[in-house]
Amino acid sequence: MKYIRNSKGETLVEVIVSLVLFAVLLASVTVMVQTSLNIAERAHERNEETSQSVADIETGQSLTDVDNLTFTFSIHGEIDKEYEIPVVVKQSGGLKVYATE
Amino acid sequence: MSKTMKYIRNNSGASIIFVVIISVVFLLAGASVVTAASMLSSTSIKNHTNKQVYYYAKSAAEVVSKEIVGDEGFGYEIINYIGLIGATHNNEENNTEELVDVPAEIVLDCNINLLKNSTPYDDVEYDNVQIKLSGIQLIKFQSYQHKSGRMYDVLERYDLEIEKVAISFTTRHNGEEYKLALEYTFSAKGERKAECERRIDSVSSITDLNLSPLHSKHIDWREFDRIFVRVHQNEVH
Numbered sequence: 591m592k593y594i595r596n597s598k599g600e601t602l603v604e605v606i607v608s609l610v611l612f613a614v615l616l617a618s619v620t621v622m623v624q625t626s627l628n629i630a631e632r633a634h635e636r637n638e639e640t641s642q643s644v645a646d647i648e649t650g651q652s653l654t655d656v657d658n659l660t661f662t663f664s665i666h667g668e669i670d671k672e673y674e675i676p677v678v679v680k681q682s683g684g685l686k687v688y689a690t691e
Numbered sequence: 692m693s694k695t696m697k698y699i700r701n702n703s704g705a706s707i708i709f710v711v712i713i714s715v716v717f718l719l720a721g722a723s724v725v726t727a728a729s730m731l732s733s734t735s736i737k738n739h740t741n742k743q744v745y746y747y748a749k750s751a752a753e754v755v756s757k758e759i760v761g762d763e764g765f766g767y768e769i770i771n772y773i774g775l776i777g778a779t780h781n782n783e784e785n786n787t788e789e790l791v792d793v794p795a796e797i798v799l800d801c802n803i804n805l806l807k808n809s810t811p812y813d814d815v816e817y818d819n820v821q822i823k824l825s826g827i828q829l830i831k832f833q834s835y836q837h838k839s840g841r842m843y844d845v846l847e848r849y850d851l852e853i854e855k856v857a858i859s860f861t862t863r864h865n866g867e868e869y870k871l872a873l874e875y876t877f878s879a880k881g882e883r884k885a886e887c888e889r890r891i892d893s894v895s896s897i898t899d900l901n902l903s904p905l906h907s908k909h910i911d912w913r914e915f916d917r918i919f920v921r922v923h924q925n926e927v928h
Contacts, residue, residue, distance in 0.1 A: 601706075608706040615714045622721035626728035633728070633735040640739045647746060660806040661754050665799050665822070669768050673758055677750075677805075685743055686814070688750045688805075690757055 636684075643683035653680040659688060740865045747815040748862040748871045751803055755858060756873070791829040798823050803860060816863040819870075826854025841889045852876075 646652045657679035664672035677688040803817035832848040859872040 605706050608710040611707070611710050612713065615710075615717055619717045619721040622725050626724040629725075629728040629732045633732040636732075636735040636739060640735070640742055644742060657807065657812075659812055660809075661751070662802070662804045662806060663755060663758060664802045664804075665768065666801065667799055669799060671768055675754055675758060677754060684739060685746060687746045688754070690754055 639683040640685065643685035646682035647685060647687050653682050653687075655679070656681045656686070661688070661690075737867075740867050744815075744862055744864040744867045744869045747864055748860075748869045751817060751860065751862065752858075752871060752873050755803075756875075759856075759875070787833045789831045789833070791831055793827050793829050795827065796823065796825045797827070801860075814864065817860050818863070820860040821858070823857045823859075824853050824855070825857075826852070828852045828854075843887055843889065844884055845887055846884050 655678050659677050659679060661675040661677045662672060663675065676691055678691055679686050679688045681687075799822040801820040801822055803820050805812040805815060805817075828851070830850045832850075834846045836844045836846065838844060854876060856875045857872055858875075859870070862869045862871065
């Protein structure tokens with residue numbers, strides 16, 4: 591009889607431990623899924639932004655000047671010549687293009 | 692009694708085993724979701740990087756293309772290199788037509804750099820820049836006209852054809868690289884008149900009166916895109 595009572599106690603403890611483990615696991619998986627959803631949403635937004643930037647660049651709209659650079663083109667050998675061409679960097683979203691002024 | 696004990700023993704640990712099984716299933720599902728999200732994220736980043744390296748390549752191609760047809764740009768240097776500019780005849784021959792001896796192919800190594808306040812702009816790099824000219828033909832026509840005393844005029848007309856001007860380079864950005872080749876046909880027709888003065892055995896005071904601008908075939912960017920795709924497969928032509 592003693593043995594049977596002890597066993598009943600163990601089962602209760604096991605159930606409690608199981609519930610705790612399950613709760614911890616559920617919390618972990620919830621965090622994982624939530625994080626994944628956030629990552630997926632950011633990826634989706636990035637794709638949308640890239641597509642919008644490509645459309646802006648192709649149409650030449652909504653481009654912002656962000657930098658002034660010098661494009662150097664040098665030819666070596668018998669034609670020993672270097673060209674320095676000022677260019678303006680334009681940006682739409684995260685994409686940059688540059689062109690002569 | 693022993694049957695009861697067995698029964699109880701069988702029950703003990705069952706809930707934990709069940710939870711462990713559920714845990715493994717949930718963890719696998721969670722890991723799959725995280726992996727899928729990470730792949731989605733890396734794909735979107737790679738897509739963005741690919742687009743950026745494409746636009747850096749296209750920007751460089753556009754700048755070089757404009758530079759080719761500039762008044763004293765690269766095209767002018769090609770003609771200078773071939774020997775046309777400053778090569779006014781002084782042999783007083785009239786109405787001559789000459790097929791000038793030029794190399795059939797010229798390969799030139801080049802560099803492209805982007806500088807910001809004289810320091811390299813580290814967002815993009817260009818290398819393996821090469822220009823290859825092939826199928827070059829230059830015909831010169833000359834007529835001579837005596838004016839008075841030692842003075843005479845030389846009228847030159849030239850007809851230059853370069854079957855193919857191929858510019859190839861590699862663009863690098865954030866670990867991605869893009870090989871790009873542009874091909875142009877190139878032609879220049881024009882004339883110039885030089886006023887010359889003959890001294891004992893030389894010609895001096897040559898003054899170029901007219902040097903027509905160069906003409907280049909306009910780039911069709913649809914063609915550019917086609918080349919771009921081909922080059923992406925590492926088939927640079």
